[in-house]
Amino acid sequence: MAKSKILIVAEKWTDCDPRQGKSAAQHNFVASLAATGLAEYSTFFFDEMAVNGHPDIDAALMTACQAYEPDLIFLKMVRGADLNPTAAGLAKIGQKFETKISSLYGDTFDEDAIQWIERYTPFVDFNIMQDCYSVYHQYAKDVSKYMDAWTPQDPATFFNNDGLRPIDVSFVGSVARYPDRKIGIGMLAYQDFNVVQRGGGAEADLAIDEYAQLLRQSKMTLNFSRPVFDEPSFQCKGRTIEATLCGAMLLEQTNLETRKWLEPGVDYVEFDNERDLSEKAAYYLAHEDERQIIATTGCRKATEMYSATAYWSMIIERMLG
Structure with a gap:
C-alpha cells in the first residue's frame, strides 16, 4: 500500500530570518515525520521563497502542489509574519486539488490570534492548536474545526541516555x-x-x-x-x-x-x-x-x-x- 504524501509548508529560518539559522519547524515537523517513516513528504518554505525573490507565495505554493500532488498539506503558520500563504490562496488550492489541508498555529493565547485563525478556517479541514487549548473555545465560531496537539520532537535529537547530570x-x-x-x-x-x-x-x-x-x-x-x-x-x-x-x-x-x-x-x-x-x-x-x-x-x-x-x-x- 502506497504511503500518503504530505507537503509541509513552514518557515525555514527562525523568525523567517536567514541570519538566525534553522527554524524549530525543521526538527519539530520535518525531522520528526521523516523519523517515523509513516508518510512520504516534501517541504515548501515560504520565507525561502520570499528571500529568493518570488513575488507571489500563493502562486508558488500552487505550483508545488501541482508538482507533488500531496494528500495532505500540513501548513505551519507564523503569527506576525506577512509571508504566510493567504486565505484566498488556500481557497484556490482547495478548489483545484482533492487534498486535505491542516493549518497549525502557535502563540494562540489571545482573542486576536483566534480572529486571525478564523479568517483561514473556511478553507482548511482542521486548525491544529500547538500550545494553547483553552482560548479558542471562547472565540471560535465552530470548535469542531479545531484540534489540540503537543509539539512533536525528532527522536534522534531528544532522548534520554541515562547519563550523568552535573x-x-x-x-x-x-x-x-x-x-x-x-x-x-x-x-x-x-x-x-x-x-x-x-x-x-x-x-x-x-x-x-x-x-x-x-x-x-x-x-x-x-x-x-x-x-x-x-x-x-x-x-x-x-x-x-x-x-x-x-x-x-x-x-x-x-x-x-x-x-x-x-x-x-x-x-x-x-x-x-x-x-x-x-x-x-x-x-x-x-x-x-x-x-x-x-x-x-x-x-x-x-x-x-x-x-x-x-x-x-x-x-x-x-x-x-
Whole structure:
C-alpha cells in the first residue's frame, strides 16, 4: 500500500530570518515525520521563497502542489509574519486539488490570534492548536474545526541516555522580554545552585543537538509558560516535551495547558511564583529519589504517549483516515 504524501509548508529560518539559522519547524515537523517513516513528504518554505525573490507565495505554493500532488498539506503558520500563504490562496488550492489541508498555529493565547485563525478556517479541514487549548473555545465560531496537539520532537535529537547530570537547573530560552524568567533564574543562582541559562529564539547560542545534550545533563530544567509581559493565558511550550523526553525533571509554571498532557506532581512539578520555584528547586535537589521518580515517570509518558510516531499517526488518522 502506497504511503500518503504530505507537503509541509513552514518557515525555514527562525523568525523567517536567514541570519538566525534553522527554524524549530525543521526538527519539530520535518525531522520528526521523516523519523517515523509513516508518510512520504516534501517541504515548501515560504520565507525561502520570499528571500529568493518570488513575488507571489500563493502562486508558488500552487505550483508545488501541482508538482507533488500531496494528500495532505500540513501548513505551519507564523503569527506576525506577512509571508504566510493567504486565505484566498488556500481557497484556490482547495478548489483545484482533492487534498486535505491542516493549518497549525502557535502563540494562540489571545482573542486576536483566534480572529486571525478564523479568517483561514473556511478553507482548511482542521486548525491544529500547538500550545494553547483553552482560548479558542471562547472565540471560535465552530470548535469542531479545531484540534489540540503537543509539539512533536525528532527522536534522534531528544532522548534520554541515562547519563550523568552535573547541572542542577537549566533553562534554554529567551529572557530579554520576560521579567519573571529573569527573577526566577536570578533567585536560583543566588542560592549557589549550578544554574545554566542559554538563549533561545533570536538569542539562541546553541545548536539543537547541543540544546538536547544540555537537557540530558540537567537534573531539572525550567519552563516558563506565560507569554511575554504577562499577556493573558499560558502556553504548553515545546520545551515541555523536549525536557521530559531527555529525562530531566521539568519544573514549570502552574498552568492548565500543560495539564492536558502531563500530570503535575507525577510527571513534572509545578511552581506558582519565583519564591515557590526557588523552594521547590532546593527541595528536589535535596531529595534525589523523589526527583528521579518524577523525571523517570515524565520521560516514560512522553516517550510512550507523545512521540513523533504518536503525533503523526494522530494527524494522518484525523486528516486522511
